Every structure is written in structure tokens, then in C-alpha cells.
Amino acid sequence: MAKRLKAPLTDDEVQSLRAGDEILIDGCLYAARDAAHKRMMAALEQGQILPFDPAGQIIYYVGPCPAPPGKVIGSAGPTTSGRMDAYTPALLERGLKAMIGKGDRSREVIAAMQKYGAVYLAAVGGAGVYLAQRIVAAAPLAYPDLGPEALLRLQVESFPCVVAIDAHGNNIYEQVRLKLGSPANKEEQDDKEQ
Amino acid sequence: MREIYYEQIKAAVKQCVLKANLELPEDIEAALRVAWAGEDSERARGLLQIMLDNAEMARQQRMAICQDTGLVAVTISIGQDVHIVGGDINEAVNAGIREGYQEGWFRKSVVTDPLERVNSGDNTPAVIHYELAAGDHFIITVLPKGAGSENMGQLTMLKPAQGWEGVRDFVVKVVKEAGGNACPPVIVGVGIGGNMEMASYLAKKALLRPINRRHNKPRLAQLEQELLKMVNRLGLGPQGLGGATTALAVNIESYPTHIACLPVAVSLGCHATRRSSCEL
Numbered sequence: 001m002a003k004r005l006k007a008p009l010t011d012d013e014v015q016s017l018r019a020g021d022e023i024l025i026d027g028c029l030y031a032a033r034d035a036a037h038k039r040m041m042a043a044l045e046q047g048q049i050l051p052f053d054p055a056g057q058i059i060y061y062v063g064p065c066p067a068p069p070g071k072v073i074g075s076a077g078p079t080t081s082g083r084m085d086a087y088t089p090a091l092l093e094r095g096l097k098a099m100i101g102k103g104d105r106s107r108e109v110i111a112a113m114q115k116y117g118a119v120y121l122a123a124v125g126g127a128g129v130y131l132a133q134r135i136v137a138a139a140p141l142a143y144p145d146l147g148p149e150a151l152l153r154l155q156v157e158s159f160p161c162v163v164a165i166d167a168h169g170n171n172i173y174e175q176v177r178l179k180l181g182s183p184a185n186k187e188e189q190d191d192k193e194q
Numbered sequence: 195m196r197e198i199y200y201e202q203i204k205a206a207v208k209q210c211v212l213k214a215n216l217e218l219p220e221d222i223e224a225a226l227r228v229a230w231a232g233e234d235s236e237r238a239r240g241l242l243q244i245m246l247d248n249a250e251m252a253r254q255q256r257m258a259i260c261q262d263t264g265l266v267a268v269t270i271s272i273g274q275d276v277h278i279v280g281g282d283i284n285e286a287v288n289a290g291i292r293e294g295y296q297e298g299w300f301r302k303s304v305v306t307d308p309l310e311r312v313n314s315g316d317n318t319p320a321v322i323h324y325e326l327a328a329g330d331h332f333i334i335t336v337l338p339k340g341a342g343s344e345n346m347g348q349l350t351m352l353k354p355a356q357g358w359e360g361v362r363d364f365v366v367k368v369v370k371e372a373g374g375n376a377c378p379p380v381i382v383g384v385g386i387g388g389n390m391e392m393a394s395y396l397a398k399k400a401l402l403r404p405i406n407r408r409h410n411k412p413r414l415a416q417l418e419q420e421l422l423k424m425v426n427r428l429g430l431g432p433q434g435l436g437g438a439t440t441a442l443a444v445n446i447e448s449y450p451t452h453i454a455c456l457p458v459a460v461s462l463g464c465h466a467t468r469r470s471s472c473e474l
């Protein structure tokens with residue numbers, strides 16, 4: 001049974017999540033990818049405020065397709081999170097509680113997630129239409145000149161994710177790499193024995 | 195001398211990019227169904243089901259399968275007896291992409307300069323390859339490839355002494371390092387031989403072959419099967435979150451090489467590898 005989450009997230013909620021939990025998100029997400037992150041970092045370096053307060057919020061790493069007529073948004077699946085690793089600790093320090101993307105995160109990001117209390121959620125990469133159906137509203141928030149990389153505020157309903165890395169350092173990608181309890185591990189063992 | 199018109203090329207490219215981005219190739223959809231049936235893990239099955247549902251929704255609703263509608267790699271096989279009339283062939287290809295991406299409401303994902311990084315606004319230019327040969331044929335193939343998988347490709351120049359074992363270890367390493375980034379279950383394109391750029395070209399070309407067709411050389415067909423088994427033993431599974439299906443297929447292409455060379459390139463295609471072809 002999937003747990004339901006809605007931003008702003010509390011520390012208790014974040015701490016209670018475990019890698020492998022299935023999640024359905026309702027409410028607000030901030031859509032930002034490479035170029036928007038770069039701008040936000042530049043703003044922080046210059047002592048300016050960010051276009052939104054990250055405290056308690058969720059960032060979705062996405063650069064959607066343009067909305068076709070009659071649709072709220074175009075195809076909108078997650079992008080590779082690793083490209084945002086360099087920017088993420090600074091946002092976690094300012095209270096960001098969750099990120100949605102695909103693929104593993106760096107050691108530094110995982111350490112910062114433990115330090116500040118945050119989770120990393122995996123959405124299904126390449127399922128852009130499926131996930132767009134769960135987005136009920138989309139509004140530009142900042143950096144419109146970045147086109148598909150502009151910062152957006154999204155409203156979602158039952159947006160499906162899996163907790164890939166929790167606030168305690170448990171990481172599904174790592175578990176899978178180390179083949180903990182995977183049937184593939186058994187097969188390899190069998191081969192070695194032969 | 196056969197004449198082919200600028201407008202014909204433009205229209206064909208436009209149709210190809212629309213079809214590729216909206217309709218998942220049948221061979222890939224079929225392989226995803228087989229993968230679904232072969233997974234024991236509930237999570238892996240759930241993820242594969244979402245991928246299958248997504249492909250269906252994209253086709254029905256005419257929305258891009260994936261928001262990363264890619265940098266378009268275009269291969270044009272052209273006979274030497276063909277004469278292009280009415281304009282620049284490169285411009286015809288880019289005009290087709292421009293119109294297709296506008297009409298399809300696809301994302302514009304190309305920056306005009308790799309360091310300045312300003313979006314070109316119309317998803318052009320494409321990366322265009324020409325294959326010139328005898329005859330009067332004209333075949334356009336498009337591969338709009340997303341960056342999640344493209345960024346995970348690698349090239350190595352092995353020593354000939356490393357042989358098949360060296361190739362095999364490199365391919366498995368690349369898939370493992372890609373993890374969930376390349377959107378597994380992936381299609382593994384492997385280019386062996388030629389020189390540095392030829393190996394990369396072959397790896398990309400390997401992704402164009404339907405995945406239910408093995409190489410026509412029995413030896414390479416056997417190696418494709420062997421590599422697929424090894425890659426799937428990694429257990430990365432759908433989205434790198436664990437499971438039996440890390441890859442749907444391994445496609446190898448090879449070419450003669452130098453006595454001192456063994457170039458190997460791997461290009462990964464995601465579970466939504468999009469391709470379309472059209473013959474004029």
C-alpha cells in the first residue's frame with residue numbers, strides 16, 4: 001500500500017520513510033533541472049533570495065514538453081538526477097526535503113540528505129505521458145527565458161514514486177549494485193560453483 | 195539519374211520524427227511484455243507495466259513517449275545515381291525536424307554551442323550521417339535519442355590480445371556504470387572494429403536494428419545472446435531498482451580494423467528507444 005505525501009513535508013514524515021517505500025504525492029512540486037539550478041546557485045552566491053523558499057518542499061527534476069492544446073502540460077518524466085548533484089547540498093541546507101528524479105546520487109548528496117533530513121524519490125524515467133496525467137496544474141515561476149528548463153510550480157495528484165534513498169543513508173541503487181537478495185546473485189553463485 | 199526533391203525529403207523527415215516520438219516500435223513493446231512476464235519482483239513488474247501503459251497512452255493521445263525528444267541522429271542511405279533538386283539536403287532534413295517538433299509539441303532540446311548553451315529553439319540542427327553506395331535508393335532513418343541514455347555511452351581502444359573477453363568485460367562495465375541513468379531495461383548497441391569514430395558509429399547503428407533480429411553472422415549472433423545473459427545477471431532491472439531485466443537486447447555491429455586495433459564502443463538505448471525509417 002503506497003504512502004501519501006504532501007508538501008510541505010515535516011521532519012517526522014521524512015524520517016519515517018524507508019528506501020523501497022512506494023509513495024503517491026499530492027500537492028505542490030517545483031520543476032527545475034540543470035539551467036534553473038545553475039541560476040539558483042548564482043542567486044545564492046550573490047546573496048539574493050530564491051524564486052521559492054525550499055524549506056519543506058519537493059523539487060522534481062524535469063524539463064517537460066510544451067503543453068498541447070487542451071492539456072495542462074506535455075510529456076513530463078524525470079531526468080537524470082546526478083547532473084544536479086553539485087547544486088543539491090546547498091538546497092538541502094536551506095530545508096529542501098525531497099527530490100524526484102532517476103538514477104543514483106553522489107556520496108556528498110547522500111551525506112547532506114542524512115545531515116539535513118531529506119529523501120530522494122525515483123519516478124519512472126521515460127514514462128512522460130503517464131506522469132503528465134498526474135500533473136493537474138503547471139505555472140511558470142521564474143527564468144522563462146530558459147524555455148524547457150524554466151522553473152515551474154506544478155500541482156500533482158497521486159504522483160507515483162519509490163523512495164530510492166532515505167534520510168538514513170539506505171540506498172536501493174547501492175543495494176541492487178551489491179546484489180543484496182537479488183535472484184541474479186544466486187545465478188552468478190551457481191555459475192561459480194559449476 | 196533519379197531526382198529527389200527538397201520538399202520530399204523535408205516531408206519524410208517530418209513524418210519520421212513524429213512517428214518515432216509518438217509510437218514505440220513494435221519489437222520493443224513486445225520485448226517489454228516478455229520482460230514483464232519474466233519478472234518475479236513486484237516492483238520490477240509494476241515499473242514495466244507503467245512503461246507499457248505509457249507507450250499506449252502516447253500512441254492514443256499523440257503525446258511524446260518521453261519528454262526528452264532528443265537530439266535527432268539522422269542516417270541517409272543514398273544511391274550515387276540520385277540527384278537532389280530544389281535545395282540543400284541538410285537544410286531539408288533540418289526543416290523537417292523543425293516542423294515535426296513544432297507540430298508534435300515536442301521539447302526543443304538542442305543548444306547551438308556546447309559551451310555557450312543557448313537553446314536553438316527548434317531542435318535543430320540534427321546530427322546527419324550519409325551512407326553513399328551504388329544504386330538510386332534513398333532511405334531516411336531517424337533516431338531521436340534522449341540524453342539520459344546517450345550520456346552513458348562509452349568508447350575504448352582495447353589491445354587485440356584482450357579479444358572477446360576484453361570486449362565482453364567492457365560492455366558489462368558500461369551497462370553497470372550506467373545504472374538507472376540510462377532508463378533500463380536498455381538496448382545495448384555495440385560497435386566492434388573499424389577505428390575510433392567508426393566503432394562509435396557502429397554502436398549507434400546497432401540500435402537501429404530491430405531487437406528481435408540477431409546478427410546475420412552466426413558467431414556474432416551467438417555473442418549477442420551471451421552478452422545479453424551476462425548483462426542481465428547484473429540484476430539492475432527496470433530503472434536500476436532491481437530485477438531480472440537489465441537489457442532487452444544486445445545488438446552488435448562490426449567492421450574490419452587495423453592489425454594493432456580493437457576499438458569497442460557501447461551506445462545504450464533506453465526502454466523507449468525511438469526510431470523510424472522511410473524510403474523514398
